[in-house]
Amino acid sequence: MEQLSDEEIDHGAEEDSDKEDQDLDKMFGAWLGELDRLTQSLDSDKPVEPVKRSPLRQETNMANFSYRFSIYNLNEALNQGETVDLDALMADLCSIEQELSSIGSGSSKRPITETKATQKLAVNRHPSKHGTLKGLSSSSNRIAKPSHANYSLDDITAQLEQASLSMDEAAQQSVLEDTKPMVTNQHRRTASAGTVSDAEVRSVSNSSRSSVTSAASSMDSLDIDKVTRPQELDLTHQEQPIAEHAISLRCPSKQAQRHIDFTEEQAEPTPHSYLDRETSLLLRNIAGKPSHLLTKEEQAAKLKAEKIRVALEKIKEAQVKKLVIRVHMSDDSSKTMMVDERQTVRQVLDNLMDKSHCGYSLDWSLVETISELQMERIFEDHENLVENLLNWTRDSQNKLIFMERIEKYALFKNPQNYLLGKKETAEMADRNKEVLLEECFCGSSVTVPEIEGVLWLKDDGKKSWKKRYFLLRASGIYYVPKGKAKVSRDLVCFLQLDHVNVYYGQDYRNKYKAPTDYCLVLKHPQIQKKSQYIKYLCCDDIRTLHQWVNGIRIAKYGKQLYVNYQEAVKRTESAYDWTSLSSSSIKSGSSSSSIPESQSNHSNQSDSGVSDTQPAGAGHIRSQSIVSSIFSEAWKRGTQLEETSK
């Protein structure tokens, strides 16, 4: 915390100035040991000395990225002097890494993966240890890029080009740095959260890339010894390894390798240019030749092309942004965690539920509150969290709250209250609910509920509200102009929903003299301050409010909402054992024969014709009995919760 200053910090293991660092050293020690074991097992025939050094170097190299400070709630954290939950953060990092690697390598649950995670941990530990460093460099260490590639990639020009510049640097460093710890470690903070800053681009130049380079360079020298080969093969055969996976595979032994090839590398000043003219010529020649006819050189060329392919995949990885966020819990505590830009709200919620041991429920939500505008919104599960957070301004007072909100999926628990356009609440049999949901969401297009009625609209810039008759359609919100009938042709478009999100207004009776407290707000997600482009609507009662908000959600997100819900149910289910419940729900489904007589008869006929495998009783139920059981369980849970919350 006292190390907030911009001073450069050596990340070498020898650097241990304060207590925390000693602590850290211990951890490092453990990891180093692990790394040792790994490397020894990898290249047991190698001299031990360089191997021992490699983890250190590995660490310094990996640390050669710049940190990016997340501004989110940073001020707050500092002001409160609260200790940042480092352990939680670490766990995050860990799990994210593991997740990433498992995505990439699929089945490869080899011990390697774990070591890799540990390695990374060793690196990432550093920034987090300093407590105040709440941001992590985005791209950081997950890049391996071919250098100076003489190929063109339209999509990635900018990054690639800058990266290849810094690559040079890194590669040159890597030649020199062998004897001393890296001095050029950039310990950089950028205060801007959203923009891809200089530092970030620079951070691309981390050691993992240069390590690839050097490994490649040994390839170039056609000095493929036993140690390199298996790893190279590994790299090329895994079609889609997540970047760091492959890197960490080779890193330790590569260091060893490099030691041996060191002189040779120096002799070759640009060892990392993969595809020189010669190679490309070769490649052209071998096009169409069967592989067994290729000469050794040609094969090497082919291998290079393959490596470029792998590297390209890694470039994608390189662009992953990460944010450290502070999530407020309902009990006024808060948690700090890291999210990367690919994570959906659902994934973040799963993380949070795991960590906070709050029990699994559909209703756990991430709520964005914009205090300046006194409004809030429940993030939809499919939304991208980072994207949304990047809309916040630097000095934002906005908060992210993790809490249970019944209204999130109330729509699916009691669809009859939202989809039928009726004014009064009603009960409905589970089976009919399911039919209703299917009808609404599972057709070739989503049926937007017919919601219409008088709402209050706030005048721009004034604290006065006017009544208007509004209608919701799939294409947007409309109102009936004065003196006109309620027919489609005369409707005036109030706004279209593509570019706005729907928020709940809070306490607008005080703030804007609203007629009631049941207000909804429509605004572009990027708008964070008072603006004429924000539209405020006020409903007479809370029921109307929820109907409108849910109607707008359906019009905006369509089937995705239902998919989210089903996904959420699945998650919740897998967390609990629902077997007893589900069997009973099937029973109740079959006994509640509210099916029209004629229909049920016929459907029995058709069913018996359809499948012999289905037991006669089960055949009666819709073939999506899975859906039905999911639904009815969710419904039960929903009602339980509603009851308990009352």
Next chain:
Amino acid sequence: MAGMKTATGDYIDSSWELRVFVGEEDPEAESVTLRVTGESHIGGVLLKIVEEINRKQDWSDHAIWWEQKRQWLLQTHWTLDKYGILADARLFFGPQQRPVTLRLPNRRALRLRTSFSKPLFKAVADICRLLSIRHPEELSLLRAPEKKEKKKKEKEPEEEVFDLTKVVLAGGVAPVLFRGMPAHFSDSAHTEACFRMLSRPEPPPDPGLLQRLPRPGSLADKTQPHSRWLDSSRCLMQQGIKAGDTLWLRFKYYSFFDLDPKADQVRLTQLYEQARWDLLLEEIDCTEEEMMVFAALQYHINKLSQSGEAGQAASTDPGLDDLDAALNNLEVKLEGSAPTDVLDSLTTIPELKDHLRIFRPRKLTLKGYRQHWVVFKETTLSYYKSQDEAPGDPIQQLNLKGCEVVPDVNVSSQKFCIKLLVPSPEGMSEIYLRCQDEQQYAHWMAGCRLASKGRTMADSSYASEVQAILAFLSLQRAGGGGSGNHTQGPDASAEALNPYGLVAPRFQRKFKAKQLTPRILEAHQNVAQLSLTEAQLRFIQAWQSLPDFGISYFTVRFKGSKKDEILGIANNRLIRIDLAVGDVVKTWRFSNMRQWNVNWDIRQVAIEFDEHINVAFSCVSASCRIVHEYIGGYIFLSTRERARGEEQDEDLFLQLIGGHEAF
């Protein structure tokens, strides 16, 4: 065998003479006389007839039609007694397959042979198989509306009638694809043209024609077409249809199952056409904004279909993501070009710099467009007072990511403006860029569009975007984009954007073409990237999400009520609507329905819902059979989900629509 005689020539068995006319119901037709007994089987009679006629011909399709009973004698093992046929029966020995003219959803005429003896449900299934439309249960036939005698003989343009009467489908085998069309279409140039007609969307209709065609003025008018549906459980012959009659083929049930762009080329196109005509003829109401989207989609679909880019060309493999594209690119580069060039192209970030006139609308300002030096790099637009000040701080810098880009173009008056609505934490900033000419406009516009999606001009799609915009402008120049000459003939509208062919007549009255064009273009911007089938699907989806979509209207009188009301039948509910005002009085959902039945004597439909709600009504505008069939049909369709992949259960359908009881 019948016809045993004594030596004197008297018949000694109980045989009698049966006269059978050969040919379709024509009293003048030739006839043959057979000697039969009551025990004669139909099969034997058929054989005798053929022997009597003594003509070499394929008789396999022929069967006997009993005129008085309006019935086909199709059970060959039945005896005459079992059928109850006596000597006075008027029997016709004629073909079961007879030609009819179908009016397709795209309003084109097509002659084909269809079965006059099978229940209509089956006949339609055969027709759909021939046309390669899946899920025939959604379609049915209507009688053509009676033509009013024209007072003065208008010269109707000679209409091309496609003919598929000669095409015979092998039974039971799924049609094989050949050259992208079902094999039976690839026989001749004519049938190929026919398939094109079926699978390609038609150009927009002549606006004049749109004005002339009848449009429903009230709810009562909307009930009219529904009185013409034919009965699915009976054959065409029984319903008084004659060979050569014109029938309409339409999607009857608005519940389109499993629309698959790959397998449903014809179905999708015909569905699109039906939707389009629904909208253009104001059968279904929509708002102005919705109409613009529909118009833009029609324009886009027409453009794609005109340019010959059929579904297959447009269906680029979605799996080919940018990485693959990059790799392809890489391969190309590896083969040639000096590496230095490549490196250069990699390192230069494309940017646009130019003098543009900028206008920022503000309150209390009278300033108009002002010349600025504008630099557009990556996704950021910066403008300076002059070029000299460019290295310094710009007057304003806008990141266009996520912004709205609206074209404001009028080619004839040489106005090329780009309106940008840029979101920022403080609200939206509105800014207009005015370009000097088409070229400049196209480049900046393309840049803005890419930037709004977060991509730079280095993106590979930049060049094509520029080209698309230029092509677009040239279209506008040729068309009714403000030249004042927009009431051109249909052939001109195929080339240029004639907005009047794309919107319902009431919008033609409301707006000038000059006003419509930019609005359609604006809406087009959002759909410009869609392929032909995607655009058709989008059109259909937008149509489906209209509130009034899929409601078939009938005038009914509810039990106990003294006035006529409207009953709307949709795929999931019945709606009681006030005839005069058009307000929904009550909705009943099929899922709550326990049973329904028809009292054929008093022509009353009675329905029982959950919680002992009973509804009964008699049908005024259409036969109660049609209403009954509609309800049963929808319930049948709702069973499809679980019988997925199975053959449609015809019996179930007939049962649900009350076909069996009706006999």
